[in-house]
Amino acid sequence: MLRLPQLQVARPRTVEEALALLGGEGALPFAGGTDLLPNLKHRLLAPQTLVSLAGVEGLSGVSVDPGGALVIGATTRLHEVAEHPEVRARAPALAMAAGLVASPQIRRMGTLGGNVLLDTRCRYVNQSAFWRKSLGHCLKKDGAVCHVVPGGQKCVAAASNDTAPALLTLGASLTVATAAGTREVPLESLWKPDGVYNRRLAPNELVTAIRVPAQAAGHRGAYLKLRPRESFDFPLLGVAVRVDAAGGVVQSADVVVVALQAVPRRVTGASDELAGKALGTQELEAAIVAVGARAHQQCRPLPNVPGDPDYRREMVPVFVRRALRAAAG
Amino acid sequence: MIDLELTVNGELARVRVEPGARLLDVLRGPLGLPGTKEGCGNGECGACTVLVAGRPVCACLTPAAEVEGLEVLTVEGLVGPGGDLSAVQRAFVEGGGVQCGFCTPGMVMSVHALLERNPDPTPEDVREALTGNLCRCTGYAQIVESALLAARKRREAREGGDRA
Ligand SMILES: Cc1cc2nc3c(=O)[nH]c(=O)nc-3n(C[C@H](O)[C@H](O)[C@H](O)COP(=O)(O)OP(=O)(O)OC[C@H]3O[C@@H](n4cnc5c(N)ncnc54)[C@H](O)[C@@H]3O)c2cc1C
Ligand code: SF4
16 A cells, blocks of 8 residues: 655745745645645655645636736646636647546546646656665666666656647646746746756756747647547546647747657747648648658657557657647548 | 644544654554555555545555544545445446456546546546546456446436436
């Protein structure tokens, strides 16, 4: 049976109280806990205090600001993000991604902020402490070797959060509160290629909201994921796309893939292939196939998450094409 | 140790537990409600599904301290005052939706939550609502049928009640 370690749960009411608590040693923000609790049970983390965000005022809910940007409170649950009419209308890829996370129960517990800040995943590390010890540990926790890249000096555990690539295609940013004040962190600069800890955000900084700017006219988007079962499973591959097609002609496009390495990866050249093509034409279809080929060339899945990496690689162009067709269709 | 006040199945309960105790531990331990099951303990099976403020969640991933002041509903709370099973519970018995029974309380809670928000679900709605609950006896067909039977019985009861 998987038991939690000894720890305290603090329940602040305001952002200020939460920040004060997070200033203490061994404190971590706790939103839905659906990433933290399994990791605690596996003894991957050892915080002394979980600072619960559930009761903190003003951190939950979806609104649209006067400029048309979506402002989504960090503790808004994934279920609400997936179902919210404004999210579905303004950021369809985000709604799709949130709706494809885990299971109905987990989507009613897990939050968007927690999903953005999800820890990286690897088949050699998301295991019980006993299992990891038997294997001799690894760079991410308690060890000095990598079992994915023999001889490797860097952990390549995979960013596995479904909403991350969708938010990247949408140009989203995080509103971060610290004792020193509030700052806006573009998602573009959030992740770094280190599977041990892939966020440029201290574990005790508080994300208060996720901001999705107003999209271009004719915005379309989609997110699709490869997974063993149609429920529960983290992505073996996740593909988010943006296709802006004002007047029925593609103006600009973006493709971002997750579950390859420690950071979500942008496929370069998508706009070059797709821009200027009219929706519903053979030219667009040919360009979609070309983007798939680029993605196949650029994306090399590693044996970090479950699933055969060769199979995952062959699925890259398939999912890129399907996602682009879903957005453009 | 910490003192918590929880509302479980409509009754206020006071418990003294370890600070890191999970809702599941409190239900099965001090509150003596073993209907909620521990399967995987990691959110991957749904056997521990309970309703917190109406939302179906995994009790194995919920610290008890997180639900202070919120309404918790477990499978025991579906039973009527005279000990009668709820329409969903009866439908699982009549529809053969129970085999070994271990996943049943979680399935029942997910179906209960579905019918509270959508009294007239399609078979697809039922399957979608149960995508967070695993059954290892592979009895899904009868579980879905039981859920649809429950929906029908609840609607009939409501319409009957309206006429009366
Ligand atoms: C069975 C199962 C299946 C899953 N499948 C998927 C899946 O398919 N796809 C997927 O993407 N995820 C999946 N998950 C992981 C998880 O459920 C989601 O990523 C969820 O969105 C995490 O959100 P949370 O609120 O529960 O995060 P938490 O566990 O509360 O937090 C996650 C991390 O973020 C930090 N944090 C949270 N909120 C804030 C904040 N506001 N400010 C600063 N730091 C913060 C925490 O300290 C922690 O480090 C799965 C989990 C389980 C148990
Ligand atoms: S990628 Fe290597 S170092 Fe990182 S978690 Fe996996 S095995 Fe460990």
